[in-house]
Each structure stands twice: as structure tokens, then as C-alpha cells.
Amino acid sequence: MFTLTPEEKTALELSLRVALWATVASLPPGLLIAMVLSRGKFWGKSILNGIVFLPLVLPPVVTGYLLLLLFGRHGPLGAFLADNFGIVFAFRWTGAALACAVMGFPLLVRALQLSIDTIDRGLEDAAGTLGASPGWVFVTVTLPLILPGIIAGTILSFARAMGEFGATITFVSNIPGETQTLPTAIYTFTQVPGGEFAAFRLTAIAVVVSMSALLASESIGGIVGHRIGVEA
Amino acid sequence: MIRVAVQHRLGSFDLKAQFVSDGRVTALFGRSGSGKTSLVNAIGGLIRPTCAHISLDGEILVDTERRVFVAKHRRRVAYVFQDARLFPHLTVRQNLLYGRWFTPAKKRFGQLAQVVELLGIGHLLQRRPRNLSGGEKQRVAIGRALLASPRLLIMDEPLASLDEARKAEILPYLERLYDETKVPIIYVSHSVSEVARLADTLVVMAEGRVEATGPTADVMARLDLPPFTDLIEAGAVLEAEILKHDDSFGLTVLSLCGSHLWVPRLDRHRVGAKVRVHIRARDVMLSTRPPDRLSALNVLRGTIAEIGPQRGPIRDVRLDCGGQAILARLTRRSVESLHLTEGATVYAVIKAVGLDRQTFGAASRHANGADTTAIPI
Numbered sequence: 001m002f003t004l005t006p007e008e009k010t011a012l013e014l015s016l017r018v019a020l021w022a023t024v025a026s027l028p029p030g031l032l033i034a035m036v037l038s039r040g041k042f043w044g045k046s047i048l049n050g051i052v053f054l055p056l057v058l059p060p061v062v063t064g065y066l067l068l069l070l071f072g073r074h075g076p077l078g079a080f081l082a083d084n085f086g087i088v089f090a091f092r093w094t095g096a097a098l099a100c101a102v103m104g105f106p107l108l109v110r111a112l113q114l115s116i117d118t119i120d121r122g123l124e125d126a127a128g129t130l131g132a133s134p135g136w137v138f139v140t141v142t143l144p145l146i147l148p149g150i151i152a153g154t155i156l157s158f159a160r161a162m163g164e165f166g167a168t169i170t171f172v173s174n175i176p177g178e179t180q181t182l183p184t185a186i187y188t189f190t191q192v193p194g195g196e197f198a199a200f201r202l203t204a205i206a207v208v209v210s211m212s213a214l215l216a217s218e219s220i221g222g223i224v225g226h227r228i229g230v231e232a
Numbered sequence: 233m234i235r236v237a238v239q240h241r242l243g244s245f246d247l248k249a250q251f252v253s254d255g256r257v258t259a260l261f262g263r264s265g266s267g268k269t270s271l272v273n274a275i276g277g278l279i280r281p282t283c284a285h286i287s288l289d290g291e292i293l294v295d296t297e298r299r300v301f302v303a304k305h306r307r308r309v310a311y312v313f314q315d316a317r318l319f320p321h322l323t324v325r326q327n328l329l330y331g332r333w334f335t336p337a338k339k340r341f342g343q344l345a346q347v348v349e350l351l352g353i354g355h356l357l358q359r360r361p362r363n364l365s366g367g368e369k370q371r372v373a374i375g376r377a378l379l380a381s382p383r384l385l386i387m388d389e390p391l392a393s394l395d396e397a398r399k400a401e402i403l404p405y406l407e408r409l410y411d412e413t414k415v416p417i418i419y420v421s422h423s424v425s426e427v428a429r430l431a432d433t434l435v436v437m438a439e440g441r442v443e444a445t446g447p448t449a450d451v452m453a454r455l456d457l458p459p460f461t462d463l464i465e466a467g468a469v470l471e472a473e474i475l476k477h478d479d480s481f482g483l484t485v486l487s488l489c490g491s492h493l494w495v496p497r498l499d500r501h502r503v504g505a506k507v508r509v510h511i512r513a514r515d516v517m518l519s520t521r522p523p524d525r526l527s528a529l530n531v532l533r534g535t536i537a538e539i540g541p542q543r544g545p546i547r548d549v550r551l552d553c554g555g556q557a558i559l560a561r562l563t564r565r566s567v568e569s570l571h572l573t574e575g576a577t578v579y580a581v582i583k584a585v586g587l588d589r590q591t592f593g594a595a596s597r598h599a600n601g602a603d604t605t606a607i608p609i
Contacts, residue, residue: 125278126317128304130380131334137305140330144321 004205008198010177011185012205018093018181019161022100023154026108030153034112056106060166067099067171095172096179100164104157111156115149116142147224155217159210182206234258234288234384234416238274240281247271247281247440255433257410259448260420261460262437268420271437272386275418276311277304288384305334310382314389316369318361324372325357331380340381342413347375350412351405367398371405378413388420404500406430424465428452428510436460449508453557455540455548466548467512468559474498474505483529483584489554494529495587509587513548513561517581520570530582534558536574539567551580 004012037049055063071078071089081087089095119142127137143150165183172179174188186202189195237250247267251258260268273279274294275286280301286294288309293302310331318327328344348354351371361369370390377385390406391399403426410417410430421427427434427448434451436444438458444451449469452460460466472486477497484501486493486509493509501507523531534553541547547567551558558580562572572578 120317122313122315122317123319125304126311126313127319127330129276129278129307129309129311130331130376131305131308132330133303133305133334136334141319141321 007176007185008202008205011180011182011202012209014093014096014177014179015162015181015183016209018096018100019158021094021097022104022161023108023158025097026101026105026157027150027154030105030108030112030157031150034109034116037109038113038116052109053106055103055167060103060164061170063102064099064167064170067095067102067167071095071098071171089172091172091175091179093172093178096164096168096181097161099167099171100161101157103164103167104160107160108153108157111153112146112149115146115152119145148221151217151221151224155213158213162206162210162213182209233290234275234418235286236271236275237285238271238281239283240270240274240279242270245270245440249437249440249442251435251442251445253433253435253445255416255431255447257417257419257431258433258435259427259431260418260435260437261422261424261427261431262443263422266437267440268422268437269388270440272388272418272420275384276309276386277302277307278311308335308339308380308382309384309386310377310380312370312373312377312385312387312390314392316361316366316373318364318369318372318376320361322361323357324353324359324361324364327361327372328357328375328379330376335381342378342381344379347378350408351375365398366394367401370394370398370402374405374409378409378415382415385415385417386420387417389422390419391423391426392421403429424452424460424463424467425510428465428467428469429508449557453550453559455538455550455559464514465512466559466561467510467515468550468557470509470511470556470558471506472509474501474503474507476503489532489534489556489558491532491554492530493532493582493587494584496584511558511582511587513559515583515587516558516560518549518551518560518562518566518570518572519579519581520572520576522579523581526581529584532558532580532582534578534580536572536576536578539572539574551578553580 033052037045037052068090069075073079073082073090078089087094089098123145124137124141127141132140163183165187168179168181169184174180174184180188182202182205186199186206189199189202233252233254235252238247240247245267247270249267249271260271262268270279274281274284277293281294281296283296284294285297292300293307294300319330322330328347332340348357351374353368353371353375356364356368356372361372364372374390391402394402407430419431431448434446434448435442436451436457444454444457449471451457453468454460470488472488472493475485475487475492477484482497483494484496484498486495486507488509498507532553534551536549537552537557538550539547540549542564545563545565547562547564549560549562549567549572551560560580
């Protein structure tokens with residue numbers, strides 16, 4: 001029987017918590033940005049587009065370092081949030097979640113944007129003529145129709161968060177029990193002599209978790225796609 | 233009563249149209265690209281015109297001068313689009329009830345059951361739109377629009393994407409719709425036969441302008457409207473009363489202009505009912521003497537009211553036939569060889585088989601129509 005050691009359990013739990021928070025918290029702003037990028041016509045759209053997709057092209061270490069500069073204890077945003085709201089990111093699991101959210105954001109937005117682009121605007125017009133206000137049109141027509149895109153985007157962003165390494169270790173370091181996620185734990189074990197077996201066990205856990213997430217998204221996407229009559 | 237005056241630029245296309253109508257069914261007729269859809273989109277609130285004044289029963293929907301623009305979801309102007317636009321993620325039943333959700337209870341009319349019965353879609357309620365045929369989709373779309381309890385129903389070429397068989401399937405439902413509901417309708421179409429059959433008021437459009445407007449029979453009897461006269465289907469619309477059904481020959485006798493018109497049997501209409509007949513100009517021959525020994529059953533006596541301008545080898549002639557107009561499409565050669573002149577008495581010969589089922593509709597669909605018993609659904 002495969003039982004987890006307390007250290008492994010901690011790392012797995014932390015990884016899941018970080019990835020879940022990163023995904024859930026980035027969904028609303030992701031939707032907003034995707035709507036704006038897909039539908040909006042304004043000056044500076046390509047600049048916004050560039051900022052959103054920057055983490056995809058920058059080395060993760062650079063993103064992590066930028067986060068450290070901005071959200072560190074002495075960074076402008078970090079100090080502001082700590083002083084006014086008591087939210088601290090530096091060297092906390094919340095920081096790991098922030099790093100993961102930023103790294104996964106482009107993938108989430110991309111998936112949502114593609115999905116929004118494919119919606120027949122005529123359906124939204126039809127809903128409007130039937131008396132639905134723009135808010136209700138979004139909730140009753142737009143949102144259900146982009147559900148496959150939301151699922152695909154969240155899974156991508158979740159998977160990215162589970163595997164995030166560079167930005168996390170740069171921003172919040174590798175503290176067991178606080179910021180040590182699966183990838184950073186594996187890295188630690190590979191750095192100590194005789195740690196290969198522990199690293200292998202963690203690798204197996206990572207594979208199982210990622211695989212489950214993929215299978216879950218496949219089946220949910222299939223059901224949703226069937227329900228709304230589009231191929232997910 | 234709907235009043236519309238719209239000016240709008242779309243790229244190089246310039247829409248500048250106005251009309252007033254208090255008809256039950258107002259048809260916007262014109263070729264593709266004549267601006268019909270832009271005009272109804274302005275009425276429905278799907279576009280924001282540069283300059284417009286639109287009011288419905290005295291309530292202003294758009295007045296650009298006074299900066300009034302009522303949002304589309306507050307207008308209670310429902311749409312039936314050419315492409316149905318049913319929500320794919322909802323069942324037929326949920327689609328039908330969608331608009332009801334957003335209608336204040338006091339303003340609702342019509343019950344799901346009645347609308348379902350009217351349109352014959354009871355067996356589809358649990359299905360999803362993607363599994364429906366084109367005709368079924370369109371019927372559901374009509375029901376969905378009706379159940380939003382609109383003050384005005386816009387139908388933008390609802391039959392244009394259907395084949396002939398599907399059109400024939402839906403037309404009777406449309407007629408029932410007009411007869412059994414009180415909602416005024418704006419019907420956009422480029423089909424003469426649909427307009428002749430369904431509309432009581434006609435607005436003819438060409439190149440973004442309104443060319444003519446008035447009662448359908450009057451407008452269709454005009455000889456100077458190229459959007460109409462250029463078409464094969466051009467012809468007059470007349471009102472006639474059903475005198476009797478002749479079962480032995482499968483014919484129906486109509487009383488028209490003090491004479492009899494024999495047509496293929498009209499099963500759906502009672503004796504005594506008034507029907508409208510669309511007599512295509514190309515199905516009418518003229519004779520200067522009473523013809524005899526002809527196979528054609530129908531001969532109507534009338535006087536020539538107008539001879540239209542010549543278009544190639546063709547001239548259209550309008551007869552006055554006991555107060556109603558009949559159009560005949562002749563060759564210029566015939567007009568000259570028969571010495572037809574305005575005021576002359578002639579005999580119009582109409583082939584009964586030329587009057588197929590597509591050319592008949594129930595008559596007198598006016599707001600206060602005497603013939604129709606409008607029940608509120």
C-alpha cells in the first residue's frame with residue numbers, strides 16, 4: 001500500500017491549495033480581461049494584450065523576480081497591501097499562489113478569449129430583444145456558451161500552477177510547510193545525496209494528480225459540450 | 233401605430249427611410265441590400281442610427297434630437313430572425329419561456345400551452361434546438377418571440393432560409409398567428425407571394441429609400457414601382473368572397489368584381505369567407521371582345537385604367553374591374569395590335585390553374601378587421 005510520509009503529504013496539500021487558489025482567484029479577472037480583449041475596441045489594447053501574455057514569454061525566474069520587487073515586503077505593492085490590508089505575499093503560501101496565478105493567467109485568458117470569439121453575437125442580440133438586460137444576457141447566454149472554454153482554461157491554469165517552479169522559488173523561496181510545493185520539493189530531494197527515491201515518489205504523485213485533472217476536464221467538458229450542443 | 237424616420241450610414245450604404253403604419257401586418261418589401269434589415273434593426277434597437285425618430289403607439293423609442301434611446305431589452309419589440317437564433321444550451325421549452333422571465337407579470341399575455349398549440353410544436357418541447365429541422369426551428373423562434381409578450385413583432389425574412397416545402401409548412405401557421413393574436417407585425421421580405429398573402433400594409437424599399445407605402449392592394453396595383461414590376465411574381469391583390477365549393481370538379485367559386493372566379497378548391501376556407509387572391513400579371517390575357525370556346529374558366533370585364541411604361545418588349549396594363557385593380561402583363565406588340573387605350577373596355581382571361589395555393593390568403597387583416605375574430609392569446 002502506498003502511504004504518504006508527513007512531508008510528502010504537506011507538500012501535496014500545499015501544492016493543491018496553492019493551485020486551487022491560484023485558479024479560482026484568477027478566473028473572475030481572467031473573464032473580464034478576456035471579454036475586454038475579445039470584444040473591446042480601445043487604444044492600448046495591444047499593450048494590455050502584451051502585459052497579459054508577458055509571463056508566457058519571459059523566463060519564469062524573471063517573472064518571479066519582478067513579483068519579488070513589486071510584492072516583496074519593501075516593494076511598492078507589497079508594502080501597501082501589508083500596511084492597509086495585512087496581506088503579505090513574501091515567503092508565504094499566498095505568494096506561491098500569486099506566482100502560480102500570474103504564470104497561469106495567459107493560458108486561462110487565451111482559452112477564454114478563443115471561446116468568447118466563437119460565440120454567435122446574434123444569440124446575445126436575440127436575448128436582448130426578448131427583454132434580457134446586458135447583465136442577464138451575460139449570465140444566461142454568454143456564460144453557458146463559453147463554459148467549455150472556462151473548463152479548458154481552468155484546467156490549463158491549474159495544471160500550470162501544479163507544475164510552477166521558477167517563479168515560485170524565486171519569489172517565495174522553498175520553505176517546507178509554507179512554500180514548498182511538489183516541484184520545489186522534488187528539486188530539493190534531487191539536490192541531497194540519496195534523495196532519488198523520495199524524488200521519484202513525489203514525481204509519481206505529481207503524475208497522478210495532473211493526469212486526474214486532465215481526465216476530469218475531459219469528462220466534464222464532454223458532458224457540458226454535449227448539453228449545449230457544441231463540440232468541446 | 234408605428235412611426236419611423238431613420239437616417240443611418242453604414243460604410244458606403246446610406247439609409248434614409250420613413251413610414252407610418254397602423255396596419256396589423258406591415259410588410260417591408262425590397263431586394264436584398266435595399267436596407268430593410270437595417271431599418272428593422274433600428275426599430276428593434278439592434279443598431280443606433282445616426283439620426284432617427286421612432287415611436288410605437290405614441291411612446292418614443294428613439295429620438296436622436298432629444299437624445300432618447302430606449303435599450304433593446306426595454307422596448308418589448310420581439311424579433312424572429314432569418315436564422316432562428318435559438319439558444320443551443322436550452323431545451324425548446326426553456327427557449328420558449330426565455331422572454332417570459334423578463335416580462336413583468338402585469339404585461340404578460342398568452343400561455344405556453346396556447347402558443348404551443350398554435351404553432352404545433354408540442355412534441356418538440358423536450359428537444360434541443362440542434363436536433364430540429366429548419367421549419368421546426370423557425371416555429372419555435374416565433375413562439376419564443378410571442379411569449380415575450382411583445383408590443384411589436386419583427387419578422388426578418390423568417391422563411392428565406394427554408395426550402396419551398398418548409399415554407400408551405402410554415403405559412404399556414406403564420407396566417408393563424410396573424411388571425412389569432414393582436415400583436416402588430418413588421419414582416420421583412422423579398423418575396424412577392426409572401427407579401428401578397430400576408431401583409432395589409434406595404435412599404436416598398438429600394439437602395440435605402442422608401443419608394444412607396446400604402447395598403448397592399450393599392451401598392452401592388454401600381455405600374456411605376458420597379459422593385460415590384462420587375463419581378464415575375466408581380467400582380468394585383470384582390471378581395472373575393474367564397475360562393476360555393478364544387479366537389480365534382482374540385483373547384484371553388486369566388487365572387488369577384490360582380491363576376492365569378494373559378495379556382496382550385498380552397499379547403500381551408502368556409503363558404504362566405506373573404507379571401508385575398510394574388511393574380512399574377514403574367515397569368516392574365518386580355519381580349520377586346522367577349523371570348524368564347526376558351527379553356528380558361530375565368531373572364532372578367534373591366535376598363536383599362538392605365539398602360540404602364542414599356543420595359544423592353546413588355547408593357548403592364550392595369551384594369552379597373554368593379555373598383556378593384558387587375559394587372560396584365562402583355563407584349564408591347566399585343567398592346568399595339570389590339571389598339572389598347574386607356575378607358576377601353578376589355579375582357580381579362582385568367583387561367584384557374586395559375587391560381588395555386590400560394591396565391592391565397594385570408595382577407596381583411598386590419599387592426600379592427602371585421603372579418604377576423606381576434607382572440608387574445
